Amino acid sequence: MAGIYIHIPFCKQACTYCDFHFSVNTKSKTDLINAIIKEIDLRKNYLANSTIETIYFGGGTPSILSTSELEMILNKLRKECNVVSNAEITIECNPDDLTKQKLSELKQLGFNRLSIGLQSFNEEELKWMNRAHNARESLDSVRLTQDAGFKNITIDLIYGSKFQDQNSWQKTLETVLSLNVQHISAYNLTIEAKTKLGVNHQKGIEPSINDELSADQFKMMVAVLESNGFIQYEISNFGKPDFFSKHNSNYWLGSHYLGLGPSAHSYNGISRQWNVSSNSAYISHLNKSEKYFEEEILTDKEKHNEYILTRLRTIWGCDRNEIEQKFGRNVLNHFDEIVNKYKNYFIANKNVITLNLEGKLRADFLASEFFE
Secondary structure: OEEEEEEEOEOOOOOOOOOOOOEOOOOOHHHHHHHHHHHHHHHOOOOOOOOEEEEEEEEOOHHHOOHHHHHHHHHHHHHHOOEEEEEEEEEEEOHHHOOHHHHHHHHHHOOOEEEEEEEOOOHHHHHHHOOOOOHHHHHHHHHHHHHOOOOOEEEEEEEOOOOOOHHHHHHHHHHHHHHOOOEEEEEEOOOOOOOHHHHHHHOOOOOOOOHHHHHHHHHHHHHHHHOOOOEEEEOOEEEOOOOOOHHHHHHHOOOEEEEEOOOOEEEOOOEEEEEOOOHHHHHHHHHOOOOOEEEEEOOHHHHHHHHHHHHOOEOOOEEHHHHHHHHOHHHHHHHHHHHHHOHHHEEEEOOEEEEOHHHHOOHHHHHHHHOO
8 A cells, every 4th residue: 555645836825834845936837747747657666566545735735736737647647556446635725726616626536535724714813824815715615615525624724823822722623613524634833944934933023832822722622623523643633533634644654655746755665765845956857857856775773763753643653562573672672661751641552652642742752762
């Protein structure tokens, strides 16, 4: 089982907090799509003819592409790769891109999972984020998607900003529940250095993140969503039963994947590759048959650290038997020492170790303690 990720690096405008690779200049869109088509030819054997069960269009804003442009990429993938007939095919969308006609066309192309970037229902906060939609469009886009027949919808939210307190966050969660979606991804706002938010924070224009408030909002979110039938299967992801993201779950469970497009990453169990984070360089290198990615062969130490980093965040946790089998008795002994040292943050279910609620708030620190 394997997946394919396609990075579409275009956005209508730059969000204040986002440090993903993207461009607001879409003049190279046709050239970039042609380059992705070429990359499929070059990389189609990377996963060694594995069955492809998930395809994920991320970005950037993939919904900025026309239906014909998306169709070109999908047709090429279906022709060159072993894509199963019932594959989970996801596209990230902004609310302002979704119309009745667009949704109908996406459904005809085979997209069966939509990830809609709502982020907030607060008008002032959306303007501060420099989002291209308003709160009304957030609500309308979800209902329009449901009316179009999509039954696997996820929405993105951001918490921890200066616009939010516990009362407003409670109202946000109530609004989310009223939308009747199957999946929610919610991320704590972070300040990244090269973003507008990061620059303004450095200048003293924007305040630091209130970690205590963020922690309280996280705990409230977990309690509210779990009491309403959602399962927190990864720290930032909540799904109704049978509606976990298969694509992202495969990342956390160590499955192999191919990444296409500028800045996309690939992993096949032996090596990790990452494409150049420049639209012009990506297009140029592919057109000239030049190398457009970097590669590293993973050591056992790196494989162990990645196993801990990804699995510890999930409902599936770290399996002691698996750690010993893959990495040896000494590594397991070190793992057990750390679990015992921070035992107040873990849950032990036979040989599987997962984080409790307080542990989830310290996930990155705890993972680093396990690293070799």
